[in-house]
Amino acid sequence: MSSVTVEQAIKSVELCQSLSDLHQDIVLFRFDDLKGEIYILAGQDLEIVIYDSGLWEFLPNEAQF
Numbered sequence: 001m002s003s004v005t006v007e008q009a010i011k012s013v014e015l016c017q018s019l020s021d022l023h024q025d026i027v028l029f030r031f032d033d034l035k036g037e038i039y040i041l042a043g044q045d046l047e048i049v050i051y052d053s054g055l056w057e058f059l060p061n062e063a064q065f
Helices: 006-021
Strands: 028-033 035-042 046-049 054-056
Touching: 006 028, 006 035, 006 046
Parallel strands: none
Antiparallel strands: 028 035, 035 046, 046 054
8 A cells, every 4th residue: 555645745736726717626536555556537538647746647548439
């Protein structure tokens, strides 16, 4: 089990604030203690992962229509 790093905590607040500024609902905010990653699901199709280093990326949207 791992815990949230300082870098992750700061980056998650920054990203959530940016999403809020863009009027995006934050649907899910989850810390995966097995991988040590934070997942954010926002709006209808934005998926973000924040790694323990504080680096982050959008996850590919794999929805099929």
